[in-house]
Amino acid sequence: MKGTVYKSTGSWYTVKSQQGDFYQCRIKGKFRIGGIKSTNPVAVGDQVVFKVETKGDETIGVIHKIEPRDNYIIRKSVNLSKQTHIIAANIDVAFLLVTLNNPPTFTTFIDRFLITAEAYHVKAVLLFNKVDTYNKEELLEVxxxxxxxxxxxxxxxxxxxxxxxxxxxxKVLMQDKVSLFSGHSGTGKSTLVNAIEPTLDLKTAEISQQHQQGQHTTTFAEMHDLSFGAQIIDTPGIRGFGVVEIDKEELGDYFPEFFERKQDCKFNNCLHVNEPQCAIKEALENQEIAWSRYKSYLQILEGEDEGYRKDIYKK
Ligand code: GDP
Ligand code: ZN
Structure with a gap:
């Protein structure tokens, strides 16, 4: 049978079959997918093939195949073990909730989110929340x-x-898709999900409120079906995605407005910093590229974002 992983505890997986029935499954044997070593071989969102086995009056599923993933999000453990944990796979849309103030969301944070989404092939959408609270000036900024x-x-x-x-x-963007919501604590993730599906009670809020630095409990994502034909992946404690393992030479490729211009740079390995005849710097001077974007680019290039290198998307 084929199905989708909805929940994982590390040893048991809840899988929804294509017929719409839920099965408690275990894994058979060892899995190594795409060459990555992770603490959990199967993640929420994975498409799997499983066999149902009946022992006495107990029915369990045994997962023996994981279909190739379109994308996945991982979290690298910050402690010495440096282990990789796959949080979720096959995400169609990642929404980032942005608020101007209360709390402030800086453009560097938005850019990091977008770069990581680009690098790992996840569609990203920006939601500027709390527009009801903004004055004229703030609305202009939005x-x-x-x-x-x-x-x-x-x-x-x-x-x-x-x-x-x-x-x-x-909701239109979420239709028939698997979505994920990110954003700083207080930007309105729980309020939004509640407006989308009032009966759903997500973990996002309560965990981000308890969030403490240094605390490193493994958090498991969970997929939920919504009433209008959409799925949402609840990822407790995940507010944003840092930039991990992107080479300096590659970084510019994840800025779409840089990528489309870089063939006009004199050097094909141009980092757009001190090189002469750089198309990116020209576009910047001509105000075709925003300074805030270039600033984010430089910050990441110079490695000033170490603190964010925890939650990432990975293809
Ligand atoms: P989370 O931490 O991202 O889940 O944020 P919450 O959903 O808990 O929202 C944080 C606070 O912002 C709560 O007091 C919400 O009532 C408030 N809030 C969320 N969205 C809006 C909005 O669109 N307008 C206003 N005025 N308040 C909002
Ligand atoms: Zn250049």
Whole structure:
């Protein structure tokens, strides 16, 4: 039988078959997927092949194959073991909730999120939440930011999880897809999910409130079916994604507006910093590329974002 992994405890996996029935499954043998070594071979979102076995009055499934993944998110353990934990796989859309203040979401944080999504082939959408609280000036800032990111190809929606404004547009993007919500604590993830599906009670909020530095309990994601034909992956404690293991030469490829111009740089290995005849710096001077984006690029290039290297997407 074929199915999708909805929940994992590390030793047991809840799998939903294509017929819509849930099975408790175990893994048979050892799995090594795509050459990565991880603490958990099977992750939420994985498409698996399993066999149902009946022993007495007990029915269990045995997973013997994992289909190739479109993408996956991993978390690297920060302690000495440096182990990799796959949080979730096969994500269709990653939404980032952005608020101007209360709490502030800086463009560098947005950019890190987008770069990682690019690097690992996950579609990213920016949701500018709490528009009901903004004054004229702040609304202009949202408009500016949304235009900046739309220009380089990212979908942006101004929403209010509280009043419900544009929540229907978010639901349209979620239709028939697997979604994941990220954002700083307090940006409104739980409020939004509650507006989307009032009966769903996610872990996101409570864990991010308890979040303490240094605490390193393994967190397991869980997939939920929503009433309108969509799935959501609940990933406790994950607020953003850092940039991990992207080579300096590769970094510019994950900025779409850099990527489309780099063939005009004099050097084909141009890092767009001190090189002469750099198309990126020219575009910057001509205000075709935003300074905030270039600033994020330099920060990541110079490795000033060590603190963020915990949660990542990986293809
Ligand atoms: P989370 O930590 O990302 O899950 O954020 P919460 O959903 O817990 O929201 C944090 C606070 O912001 C709560 O007090 C919410 O009521 C409030 N909030 C969330 N979305 C909105 C919104 O669109 N407008 C307003 N005014 N408040 C919001
Ligand atoms: Zn260049």
């Amino acid at each position: 408009k500016y930011l949304a235009a900046l990111y739309r220009d380089i190809g990212y979908e942006c929606i101004g929403i209010s999880a509280k009043t419900g404004k544009n929540v229907d547009k978010v």
